[in-house]
Amino acid sequence: MSQHSPRLFSIVTGSSEPIYRQLIDQARRLVASGQLAPGDALPSVRDVAQELTLNPMTVSKVYNLLEMEGLLQRRRGQGMLVAERPKSARNVGNRSGLLRPTLERAALEAKQLELDSDTCLALFKKILKDQK
Amino acid sequence: MSQHSPRLFSIVTGSSEPIYRQLIDQARRLVASGQLAPGDALPSVRDVAQELTLNPMTVSKVYNLLEMEGLLQRRRGQGMLVAERPKSARNVGNRSGLLRPTLERAALEAKQLELDSDTCLALFKKILKDQK
Amino acid sequence: MSQHSPRLFSIVTGSSEPIYRQLIDQARRLVASGQLAPGDALPSVRDVAQELTLNPMTVSKVYNLLEMEGLLQRRRGQGMLVAERPKSARNVGNRSGLLRPTLERAALEAKQLELDSDTCLALFKKILKDQK
Amino acid sequence: MSQHSPRLFSIVTGSSEPIYRQLIDQARRLVASGQLAPGDALPSVRDVAQELTLNPMTVSKVYNLLEMEGLLQRRRGQGMLVAERPKSARNVGNRSGLLRPTLERAALEAKQLELDSDTCLALFKKILKDQK
DNA sequence: GTGGTCTAGACCACT
């Protein structure tokens, strides 16, 4: 029955980023952006695994790590929910916070490349626009 | 003789980014920004390894990969030099090109976080400013 | 009618100990300590499930297992009673026996921690005292 | 060459406690009791797996979780070490702290069994003595 | 139905 619901997760195969990491980061963003609200149920391990043709253990690992992180809660025998008060509060509810690390890295690289701020901002602006 | 010169490379231990990748990316930026000019000599494998307390094989791997890439050249008995006409022309001379991947990643994350362009640009601007 | 009586059972959600185990152990202790005497009636599956917001099947499983164990008896139309001569004689009437496993585990942990007996006993004494 | 060193870990098959949990708890105790000191190297995943005839992934999971906990550190390509300043400071260096939860559980069970303190202490004393 | 644990075995990345 859940086979017609839109896919929550997606992965890029061939990336050097491990699949489980991709899924974790996506889940964090889905919660941070409100696309997954506290109390919402997540699709079952098996469903996600089938949709993305992954091994269930990979998905299980993701849910497990997110539970440790406090983002998800387990209801025994009933699956996973988004935690009511996600403990990763440093990030959640502060969407920019999740974007910051990547932009800080970009800033550092720009500095090492001796690129000035205007050039960087113009490039970022262009990339953001092209993406839409 | 290079033991008193300022360190060319630096690494962050504990990062998930492999050491050899950190070094490769730094070398590319140093060349792209002109801080290392064609013909300049690079510190010996042994010196770098000692300075950063790395396994020499790790540094050697970096130099080998950069030689294959065409950025460095090996001069027998003289160590590694920056190539006269670095073949990795896609990057060198096009400094923005080296910044692009990280900004593209940021743009993707922003999209998943449903952050609008203005917010992203403002955040990036702030980070660039604070860094100075 | 039992809706105003004090709760016989309690559970800790979020514990790693399964709910049905928590209930079984509690029932055993209640009988062993005489708080539930032979012939006493137990609250209905439905009442317990409602009080603790559990799936009735979970409670039913508990009663079934305790019946198999000989601690409870089923009286048609009257629900569950504490058995007249509980067959789990190894435990009942030997209250210390029910405490033993946990203390044995503590002793093993103490050994691995290389804690001497006096330290352990002093700690246990303190915990018992503070609890009152 | 490490095949003659004494076994650091041991497991009880047939216990309901998962193997990886048994190993985690043991590692914590080994560090807490000083049998493993900060900076000490741990046996490789493969060695432990072979000694205990486990799947390497099971051991890997243990090391992974202990690294997250801050008890261990990973040296890339060189294995795991006991962290210099284990973050699980709440427990480490306070050996009794690791014994406390089990004794608290025992105290709770004693209370439910309506056993008095003296009886409990005598039983614990006996168990500790018999164990030696 | 749910997630958890474990095995067997492959392949990769890092030092």
Place this chain on the structure above:
DNA sequence: GTGGTCTAGACCACA
């Protein structure tokens, strides 16, 4: 040599 990731598939525990 080290640990990391993933698959395929089995079996268990819980509600």
